[in-house]
Structures are given as C-alpha cells and as structure tokens.
Amino acid sequence: MTRKSKTKILVSVLLGILLIFSISIYLNIILKNDTMTTPMGVVAIVLIVLAAVAVIMTVKRVAKTGYEKNLEGKYLEIYEDACEYLEISNISKNSKREIKEEILDVISNSQEIKRNPEEIFGNDFEKAMDSWVISYGGSNKKIALIIDSAMFYFIFLLVLHMLNYIENMNIDFFDARIDNSILIYIGILTFIVMPIARINAQKRKYFYYIGVIVLFVSIYIGFSEITHRYFSHTPFSKWYSVGTTNVIASLPILLLIISAIILLLVIKKLVRKKNKSL
Amino acid sequence: MNSQILKGILEGCIIKIVSCEETYGYKVVDELNQLGFEVNEATVYPILNRLEKRNILIVNKRPSPLGPMRKYFSLSDSGKNELNKFVEEWDDTKEKVESILRRDIDD
Numbered sequence: 001m002t003r004k005s006k007t008k009i010l011v012s013v014l015l016g017i018l019l020i021f022s023i024s025i026y027l028n029i030i031l032k033n034d035t036m037t038t039p040m041g042v043v044a045i046v047l048i049v050l051a052a053v054a055v056i057m058t059v060k061r062v063a064k065t066g067y068e069k070n071l072e073g074k075y076l077e078i079y080e081d082a083c084e085y086l087e088i089s090n091i092s093k094n095s096k097r098e099i100k101e102e103i104l105d106v107i108s109n110s111q112e113i114k115r116n117p118e119e120i121f122g123n124d125f126e127k128a129m130d131s132w133v134i135s136y137g138g139s140n141k142k143i144a145l146i147i148d149s150a151m152f153y154f155i156f157l158l159v160l161h162m163l164n165y166i167e168n169m170n171i172d173f174f175d176a177r178i179d180n181s182i183l184i185y186i187g188i189l190t191f192i193v194m195p196i197a198r199i200n201a202q203k204r205k206y207f208y209y210i211g212v213i214v215l216f217v218s219i220y221i222g223f224s225e226i227t228h229r230y231f232s233h234t235p236f237s238k239w240y241s242v243g244t245t246n247v248i249a250s251l252p253i254l255l256l257i258i259s260a261i262i263l264l265l266v267i268k269k270l271v272r273k274k275n276k277s278l
Numbered sequence: 279m280n281s282q283i284l285k286g287i288l289e290g291c292i293i294k295i296v297s298c299e300e301t302y303g304y305k306v307v308d309e310l311n312q313l314g315f316e317v318n319e320a321t322v323y324p325i326l327n328r329l330e331k332r333n334i335l336i337v338n339k340r341p342s343p344l345g346p347m348r349k350y351f352s353l354s355d356s357g358k359n360e361l362n363k364f365v366e367e368w369d370d371t372k373e374k375v376e377s378i379l380r381r382d383i384d385d
Contacts, residue, residue: 067346070344101346101348102303104346105304105342105344105347106304106319106323108344108345108346109342109344112344120320122320122321129320131324132320132324134324135323135327
C-alpha cells in the first residue's frame with residue numbers, strides 16, 4: 001500500500017469518527033433537553049450508518065484486487081494516480097473499468113521489463129489522461145465541473161431544507177428556513193472549492209487538493225468569527241450571522257429544484273453520449 | 279510535426295500494423311517507436327479506441343500472459359476499406375508535396 005493510500009484511509013476514518021462523535025454529542029444534548037423526536041433519531045442513525053459506509057467504501061476503493069496486487073513502488077503509485085483521475089472523470093462505470101484494465105496491462109508490462117512508468121503518459125500526465133478519457137466519451141472537463149457544481153448545490157439545498165424541517169417538525173414543510181451563512185458556505189463550497197480541489201487532484205497536486213479544503217474551512221470559520229465579534233452591528237453581519245432564508249417556500253419551487261437536478265443529470269449523460277459517438 | 283497531421287498519419291499506420299496480424303496496444307506502441315515515431319501509450323490507446331468505435335478494428339478480449347485483461351485488435355472489413363483509402367490519400371498527398379518540394383529545388 002502506498003503512503004497516499006494509507007493517508008486516504010486515515011483521513012476517512014478520522015472524518016467518520018469525527019462525524020459520529022459530533023452526532024453523538026448533538027443527540028446527548030437534545031436528549032437532555034427532552035427535545036428529541038423520532039425523525040431526528042432516524043436521521044442521526046442514518047448519518048452514523050452513512051459515515052460508517054463511507055469509511056468502508058474508501059477502504060474498499062483503496063484496497064487492491066486481482067492483478068493490481070502485483071504492482072509495486074512507482075508502478076503502483078502511477079496506477080493509483082490514473083485511477084484517481086478516472087474516479088472524478090465524467091465517463092460511465094464501464095468505460096472507467098475498461099481504461100483501468102488497459103492501464104493495468106500497460107503498467108504491469110512496464111514493471112516486468114523495468115521501464116520507467118512515467119514514459120507511458122509522457123511529460124503531461126493530465127493531458128495524457130484527458131485524451132484517454134475523451135476517447136471513451138469523456139466530456140469537456142469544464143462543462144462537467146459546472147454541471148456537477150450546480151447539481152450538488154441543489155442537492156445540498158434539498159437536504160438542508162429537509163434537515164431543518166425534521167429539526168422543527170411543528171412548522172409547515174414549506175416554512176423551514178436555511179441559515180444565510182450556510183447558503184453562502186455551500187455556494188462557495190460547490191462552485192469554487194470542489195472544482196479547484198478536483199482539478200488539483202487530477203493534476204497530481206495532492207497537497208493543494210487537501211490544502212484548498214483546509215484553507216476554505218479555516219477562512220470560513222475565521223470570517224464568521226470576525227463578523228460575529230467585531231461587525232455584529234452592521235446590517236450585513238446581522239443578515240449573515242442570524243439571518244435565514246426560506247428557499248423552498250412552495251411546492252412549485254420544490255418541483256423546480258427536483259426537475260433541475262434531473263435535468264442536469266440528463267444533460268451530463270447526453271454530453272457523454274454525444275462525445276462517445278464522435 | 280503538426281500534431282493533427284501526425285494523428286492522421288499515425289491512425290493510418292496503426293491500421294496498417296493491425297492489418298498484418300492480430301495485435302495489442304503495447305505492441306503497436308513498440309512497433310511505432312522502432313520505426314522512429316516516438317509515441318507513448320497515452321497517444322496510441324486513444325487512437326485504437328476511436329478506431330474500435332468506428333468499427334474499423336475488431337476487439338477480442340483475453341488475459342495477457344501477466345494476467346490482466348488485454349484487448350487484441352484485428353482489422354474489420356470496413357477497416358480494410360479504410361486502409362485502402364488511407365494508402366490512396368497518402369500516395370496522392372505524398373505526390374503533391376514532393377512535386378512542390380522538387381519545384382523549390384529546381385528553382
């Protein structure tokens with residue numbers, strides 16, 4: 001196992017533990033306050049199960065199977081880099097599997113004859129992987145990133161709205177409100193941080209990949225704290241710190257958001273199909 | 279050489295290599311490099327995939343001697359037509375280029 005794989009598993013386990021720990025503390029508080037409801041309990045259990053499943057999935061994804069186990073050292077490292085690139089590419093699962101098979105065959109051969117594995121991809125790893133992925137119908141990366149960002153934003157909105165409703169079930173579903181700071185947070189996360197992190201991962205710049213996320217979270221916490229402490233009297237601070245927005249205020253808006261998610265999924269598939277037929 | 283021109287020429291050369299015997303990507307790269315093309319797998323495999331999609335190449339998948347699955351390529355009937363077309367076009371282009379170059383030398 002490479003150092004990168006070990007780090008991935010460690011980070012995943014730590015995040016899982018952190019999430020389970022946070023939920024447990026939250027559950028403890030609401031149990032003490034006697035404000036616990038059945039849906040809240042169900043959501044908490046679902047989140048704990050999801051955290052555990054995410055850790056298992058990461059370990060499973062990192063673990064090598066079949067002939068992958070024969071790869072060693074720099075051969076295994078470059079194979080993992082290629083797999084990582086494929087994971088975040090806009091191609092079907094079948095295409096990913098086929099490219100992985102091709103790359104595994106080539107790298108296994110290189111290892112056998114002790115050829116430098118970097119020669120397979122030339123001077124520009126990203127460009128080489130791009131052309132490999134495009135030959136299997138991978139779409140333009142920029143379009144895929146924009147579609148993914150919009151889709152994740154809408155999904156986050158839906159999930160947050162539902163969580164807020166579950167937390168305050170005495171109100172009407174369409175009266176649930178989301179904190180303005182959270183709306184800004186997920187907007188920056190989905191439209192700026194995630195695309196930058198993904199681009200860096202595909203460029204094999206893993207330090208930047210993790211760095212951009214840590215930097216964003218630090219800036220977000222710092223900004224929120226400064227706004228709250230020193231500028232709490234300004235209208236923006238009030239809007240940002242304590243303001244809430246009723247995003248899904250009616251059934252048509254809910255249907256519009258669900259339709260937008262479905263439409264974006266369809267567009268993503270159509271772009272992939274169009275590229276495949278080129 | 280201009281990458282677009284090189285891609286077109288490479289495509290024709292790959293079809294020709296596959297027409298001689300059933301072969302696989304790694305071997306095609308090796309043959310092209312022996313001829314002095316200086317290409318790597320990341321250039322050749324996408325071309326092979328595109329040719330497969332256009333039904334110019336037929337694919338037969340079976341395990342390689344080292345174990346992982348490998349695609350073995352052979353030429354389809356439409357591939358044979360494509361090869362003839364490439365040879366004709368190449369002869370035509372070569373003739374035109376040579377006549378221009380000769381003119382330069384004569385001048």
